[in-house]
Amino acid sequence: MSKKDSYTIAVTGPIGATSPVFAVDATPKLYTAALGNALYFYQNERDGADYIPTPLRSAPAHLNDETAAVYLTPVIDRNDDLVGDLQPTGATTNAAGGWWDAGDYLKFVQTASYTEALMLIGVRDFPAAMGKGSPNADFTAEAKFGVDWLRRMWDDNSRTLYYQVGIGTGNDEIVSDHDIWRLPQVDDDYGHGWDPSYRYIRNRPVLIAAPAGSPISPNLAGRLAAAFAESYQLFRTSNPTYARQCLLSAEHIFDLADTSPKDDLLTVAPFDFYPETEWRDGLELGATELYFALASGRPPSGLPHNDAFFYLRAAAQWARAYIHGPNDATDTLNLYDVSGLAHFELYRAIARAGNPGGLDVSQADLLDDLERQLSNAGVQAALDPFGFGFPWDEYDSATHGAGLSVMAKEVSYLTQDASYENDARFWLANIMGANAWGSSFIVGDGGTFPDCMQHQVANLVGSLDGQEPLLRGALVEGPNSFAAKGFLHGMRRCPPGSGDVFAPFNRNGAVYKDNVQSYSTVEPAIDLTAASFLMFAWSLAGAPAAGF
Numbered sequence: 001m002s003k004k005d006s007y008t009i010a011v012t013g014p015i016g017a018t019s020p021v022f023a024v025d026a027t028p029k030l031y032t033a034a035l036g037n038a039l040y041f042y043q044n045e046r047d048g049a050d051y052i053p054t055p056l057r058s059a060p061a062h063l064n065d066e067t068a069a070v071y072l073t074p075v076i077d078r079n080d081d082l083v084g085d086l087q088p089t090g091a092t093t094n095a096a097g098g099w100w101d102a103g104d105y106l107k108f109v110q111t112a113s114y115t116e117a118l119m120l121i122g123v124r125d126f127p128a129a130m131g132k133g134s135p136n137a138d139f140t141a142e143a144k145f146g147v148d149w150l151r152r153m154w155d156d157n158s159r160t161l162y163y164q165v166g167i168g169t170g171n172d173e174i175v176s177d178h179d180i181w182r183l184p185q186v187d188d189d190y191g192h193g194w195d196p197s198y199r200y201i202r203n204r205p206v207l208i209a210a211p212a213g214s215p216i217s218p219n220l221a222g223r224l225a226a227a228f229a230e231s232y233q234l235f236r237t238s239n240p241t242y243a244r245q246c247l248l249s250a251e252h253i254f255d256l257a258d259t260s261p262k263d264d265l266l267t268v269a270p271f272d273f274y275p276e277t278e279w280r281d282g283l284e285l286g287a288t289e290l291y292f293a294l295a296s297g298r299p300p301s302g303l304p305h306n307d308a309f310f311y312l313r314a315a316a317q318w319a320r321a322y323i324h325g326p327n328d329a330t331d332t333l334n335l336y337d338v339s340g341l342a343h344f345e346l347y348r349a350i351a352r353a354g355n356p357g358g359l360d361v362s363q364a365d366l367l368d369d370l371e372r373q374l375s376n377a378g379v380q381a382a383l384d385p386f387g388f389g390f391p392w393d394e395y396d397s398a399t400h401g402a403g404l405s406v407m408a409k410e411v412s413y414l415t416q417d418a419s420y421e422n423d424a425r426f427w428l429a430n431i432m433g434a435n436a437w438g439s440s441f442i443v444g445d446g447g448t449f450p451d452c453m454q455h456q457v458a459n460l461v462g463s464l465d466g467q468e469p470l471l472r473g474a475l476v477e478g479p480n481s482f483a484a485k486g487f488l489h490g491m492r493r494c495p496p497g498s499g500d501v502f503a504p505f506n507r508n509g510a511v512y513k514d515n516v517q518s519y520s521t522v523e524p525a526i527d528l529t530a531a532s533f534l535m536f537a538w539s540l541a542g543a544p545a546a547g548f
Contacts, residue, residue, distance in 0.1 A: 005024055005025055006021050006024075007021070007024055008021055019438065021447050027539065027540065028540065031129075031536045031537075031539045031540040032129075032134075032135060032136060032137065032540065033136075033445075034442070034445050034473075034532075034536045035129060035130065035134070035136070035137035035533060035536045035537065035540065036136040036137045036473075037442070037443075037444045037445060037472040037473035038137070038473040038529060038532055038533040038536065039136075039137045039138075039139055039142060039473065039533075040054070040472045040473050041443075041471060041472065041473030041474045041475075041524070041529055042099060042139075042142050042146075042473075042526065042529075043142065044056050044057055044457065044471055045099040045100045045526060046097075046098075046099060046145065047061055047062050047065070047096070047097060047098055047099065047100055047105070047107065047184070048060060048061070048062060048063070048065065048066075048096040048097035048098070049063060049096065049097075050097060050145065054469075055461075055462075055468065055469035056457050056458065056461050056462055056469050056471060057457070058185075058461075059183075059185035060185065061105070061183075061184030061185045061187065061188075062096065062105065062184060062187055062188065062204065063096065063188055064187075064188045064202060064203050064204065065094070065095045065096040065097075065165060065204055065206075066094050066095075066096040067092050067094070068092060068093060068094070068095045068165065068203065068204060068205070068206045069088055069091075069092055069203065069205060069206065070088065070089045070090075070091040070092060070093055070162065070205075070206050070207075070208050071086040071087060071088050071089065071205040071206065071207055071208070072086070072087045072088075072089060072207070072208060073207055073208075073209075073269055074086050074087075074167065074207075074269055076169060076269060076270040080169045080270050080272065081169060081170075081171050082167065082169055082170050082171045082174055082176070083171070085173075085174065086167075086200070086205055089208060091208075093152070093155070093162060093206055094152050095107070095149075095152055095153065095162065095165045095204075095206045096149075096152070097145065097148055097149040097152065098112060098145075098146065098149030098150075098152075098153075098165070099112060099115070099146060099149075099526050100184070100526075101525060101526060101527075102455075102523055102524065102525035102526070102528075103453065103454045103455035103456060103458075103519065103523045103524060103525075104168065104177050104178060104456070105166060105177055105184050105187070105456075106164070106165065106166040106167075106168055106177050106268075107149070107164070107165040107166065108163070108164055108165075108267075108268045108274070109150065109153050109161070109162070109163045109164070109220060109224065110163070110219070110220060110223075110267045110268055110274055110276070110335075111274070111335060111525065111526055111527040112146060112149065112150060112526065113150060113220065113223035113224045113226075113227050114223055114335050114338070114527050114530060115146065115526045115527055115529075115530045116143065116146045116147060116150060116223075116227040116230075117223055117226045117227045117230065117285065117289075117338070117341075118341070118530040118531065118533070118534055119139055119142070119143045119146065119530065119533065120143050120147075120227060120230035120231060120233075120234055121230060121341070121345075121534070122139060122533055122534050122537050123139050123140055123143055123234060124230065124233055124234055124545075124548060125537075125541075125544035125545055125548050126537040126538075126540070126541045126544065126545065127545055128540075128541060128545075129536070129537040129540045129541045130533065130537050137533075139533070140234070143231075143234070144231075144235070147227065147228070147231045147246065150224065150227060150228070151228075151245070151246070151249070154224065154249055154253065155212075156245070156248060156249045156252060158212040158213070159212050159213045159252060159256065160208065160209075160211075160212045160213075161208070161209040161210070161216055161220070161224075161253075162206050162207065162208055162209065163207055163208075163209045163220065163266060163268070164206070164207040164268055164269060165204050165205075165206050165207075166200070166204040166205065167200055167204075167205060167269070168268075168270075168273060169269075169270055170200075173196075173197060174197060174199075174200060175191075175197050175198050175200070175201060176200065176201075177201065177204075179488075180201070180488065180489075180490070181456055181459075181460075181488040181489065181490035181491050182456065182460075182490060183456065183457065183460055183461070184456075184457070187201050187202060187204075188202060189202065190202050207269060209266055213256070214256070215256055215257070215258035216253060216256045216257055216258060216266075217258060217261065217265050217266035217267075217279070218257045218258055218259060218261060218265070218279040218280075218282060218283055219265045219266075219267070219276055219278070219279040219282045220265075220266060220267075220282075221253050221254060221256060221257035221258070221282070221283070221286065222254075222257065222279065222281070222282025222283040222284070222285055222286035222287075222318075223282050223285065223286065223338070224249075224250070224253050224286070225250045225251075225253045225254040225257075225286030225287075225289070225290060226250075226282070226285045226286040226288075226289040227250075228246040228247065228249045228250035228253070229246070229247060229250040229286065229289035229290045229292070229293040230289050230292075230293075231243065231246035231247075232244070232246050232247035232250070232293045232296075233289070233292055233293050233296055236293075236296065236297065240300075244300040247290075247293055247299075247300065247303065248300075248302070248303060250286070250289075250290055250293070251290065251303055251304045251305060252304065253286075254283075254286050254287065254290060254311075254314075255304060257283060257286075259283070261279065265277065265279060274335070276335070276336050277327065277336070278322075278325075278327045278331070278336060278337050278339075280318050280319075280321045280322040280325055281318075281322050281337055281338045281339035281342050282338060282342075283314075283318040284315050284318035284319045284322060284339065284342040284343075284346060285338050285341060285342035285345060287311045287312075287314040287315035287317075287318060288311070288312075288315040288342060288345045288346045288349050289345065290308075290311040291308050291309075291311040291312045291315060291349050291353075292345075292349060292352075294306060294307070294308035294311065295308040295349075295352060295353070308353075309353070309356075312349060312350070312353055312356075312359070313359060313360075315342075315346050315349065316346065316350075316359035316360040316361045317360045319339075319342070319343065319346055319360070319361045319365070319366060320360040320361045320365075322339055322342075322369075323361065323365065323369050328369065328372075329369065329372045329373050329376055331373075332373055332374075332377060332389075332390065332400055332403050332404050332407060333400075333403030333404070333406055333407050333531060334396055334399050334400055334403045334527075334531065335396075335399075335527040335528075339369070339373075340370065340373060340403060340406070340407040340410070341406070341410075343366040343367075343369055343370050344366075344370065344407075344410040344414070346361075346366055347363050347366045347367065347414060348548065350362075350363050350366075351363070367411070367414060367415070370407060370410065370411050370414075371411060373407065374389075374404070374407060374408060374411060374420065374423065377389030377390065377404050377423075377427075378423070381423075381426070385436070386430055386434050386435050386436065387426045387430065388401060388426075388427065388430040388435065389401070389404045389423070389426075389427055389430075390404060391510075392435075392436075392478075392479040392480075392508075392510035392512075393479065393480065393481040393508065393509040393510040393511070394480065394481065395477065395480060395520070396477060396478070396528065397477070397478040397479050397480065398431045398441035398442075398475055398476060398477060398478030398479075398528065399475060399478075399527070399528040399529075399530075399531050399532070401427045401428070401430050401431035401478075402427075402428070402431060402475065402531035402532045402534075402535045403531040404423070404424075404427040405423075405424045405425075405427040405428045405531075405535045405538075405539075406424075406531055406534045406535050406538060408420045408421070408423040408424035408427065409421070409424045409535075409538040409539075410538075412424065413543055413544075424535075424538070424539075425539075428535055428539065431475075431478065431532075432445060432446050433446045433447070433448065435479075436505045436507065436510075437479070437502045437505045437512045438505075439502065439512070439514070441475060441476050441478045442473065442474065442475045442476075442529075442532060443458075443470055443471050443472055443473065443474045443475075443476070443524070444470050444471075444472030444473060445472075445473075448466075449466070450474075450476050450514050450522045451463075451464055451465060451466050451494065451495065451514055452464060452494035452495055452514045452515050452516045452522060453471065453474065453476060453516065453522045453523065453524055454516055454517065454518060454519040454522055454523040455471060455474065455523065455524055457471070458470075458471040458474070459491060459492050459494065459516055460490070460492065464492060464494045464495070464496075471524070473529065473532075474524035474529060475524055475525075475528045475529040475531075475532045476521065476522045476523060476524045476528070477519070477520055477521050477522065477523055477524075477525075477528065478512070478521065479506075479510045479511060479512040479521060480510070480511060480512075480520045480521050481509055481510070481511065482511055482520055483511050483512075483513035483515065483518040483520060483521055484517060484518045484519050484520040484521075485517050485518070486517055487517055491516055491517075492516070493516070494515065494516045495514065495515065498515070500513055500515070501514070502514060
């Protein structure tokens with residue numbers, strides 16, 4: 001014990017060793033601080049005029065997005081190079097605000113809608129941890145900030161979806177967001193205000209999904225419908241006009257979902273930035289949240305559907321399609337698969353409806369599928385010395401750990417089986433430092449965490465040695481099968497001398513490198529961090545609030 005509430009573990013033998021210092025404290029203190037850090041991360045990811053001044057942020061950014069030109073989806077070759085130039089539609093739109101996707105300054109409906117769906121559920125279900133009752137982590141305003149941007153990306157009057165702001169790939173004549181390293185506030189006048197190669201840095205393109213009224217890729221339709229329906233649930237009393245508009249948008253989007261997609265799903269451009277393949281889970285979540293919206297009180301007038309049971313049936317239909325589909329139980333809660341949340345939500349929706357007969361799935365079906373996913377994670381955990389339920393040598397390992405912890409909490413709540421509670425704690429601990437590298441993968445949480453993130457603001461303004469100012473709350477990719485390389489002009493080299501203190505612990509194909517060049521291990525993102533705030537909220541509250 002080094003000081004009160006701080007400990008080390010020492011071992012003796014042929015090779016003696018002493019662990020880094022770690023803290024032990026009561027649950028409220030540990031998880032309240034972690035939730036506050038998570039909120040701080042999103043506040044620092046804000047784009048537009050409504051930024052929040054912090055030690056990392058001193059100016060608004062991308063004000064030109066308020067009058068952005070609209071373009072068709074670009075042609076991109078197999079090397080992710082832009083072919084020719086972008087093709088304008090002649091329209092402009094206000095795409096200001098929202099959160100940056102990751103360590104860059106792009107904005108995507110795909111990742112923002114996923115983040116919003118989780119954040120709004122967190123505020124609704126855990127008001128004392130993430131809502132108005134929280135002492136330092138009230139996400140309500142942040143959730144609305146995110147919804148405001150999603151509403152700009154969906155024109156409900158014309159039924160038009162815009163899905164991306166900015167481009168991350170260019171060519172010899174066009175510089176993209178990923179080609180330069182800078183602070184966001186310089187973009188509106190980048191390249192002296194005239195250099196044509198930087199035209200899409202100064203005036204960022206907004207990409208349109210399809211002509212007005214066209215079918216919407218079902219992955220986007222499901223999550224957008226969920227986020228807007230949850231907004232209705234959260235704001236229907238405090239801001240009824242706003243809430244009604246969100247609910248109307250949710251129903252319109254759900255009705256336009258393309259339920260027979262034949263090509264790649266629409267995610268971002270290029271597709272391989274976020275190569276999502278599953279979509280039935282998203283429609284299950286969207287329909288379930290629409291059920292909750294309509295079942296939460298007398299619905300407003302003028303809706304295409306005002307019968308809550310219409311959406312309960314649809315949610316069960318899509319749950320069955322997922323369970324009997326090609327990707328069932330092959331993943332866990334994360335950006336690419338939300339069944340770990342959708343099943344839990346639908347289980348509770350069926351209970352609220354009084355367990356009606358005639359649905360395509362039962363509560364038992366949903367619980368079986370959740371337990372199947374956790375059972376697969378248990379098999380993986382048995383292979384890992386630290387009991388982690390996801391392979392360390394795959395992308396997004398850290399956020400999968402948070403997603404697994406959330407799912408184990410859900411199933412423990414539904415079954416009252418304490419073994420799932422233990423799993424939830426193990427998987428939380430794995431991404432907080434109980435791993436081969438002895439590092440937390442969330443900045444500011446724990447004693448050792450990433451110092452050298454591939455994040456432009458954190459690198460250019462923040463500290464590089466674990467001291468303030470830090471991008472607290474940012475959850476990074478975590479260990480992977482490789483550590484990426486690539487230095488851009490303007491990067492502050494980190495770590496000094498390009499050392500690699502974690503190299504001795506890389507084994508079995510898993511690599512972790514705390515180096516600003518390694519986007520594959522230390523780039524944070526809004527979707528990666530999203531599961532963590534639900535994980536902490538569950539750990540702090542123990543169960544959803546009464547009524548949910």
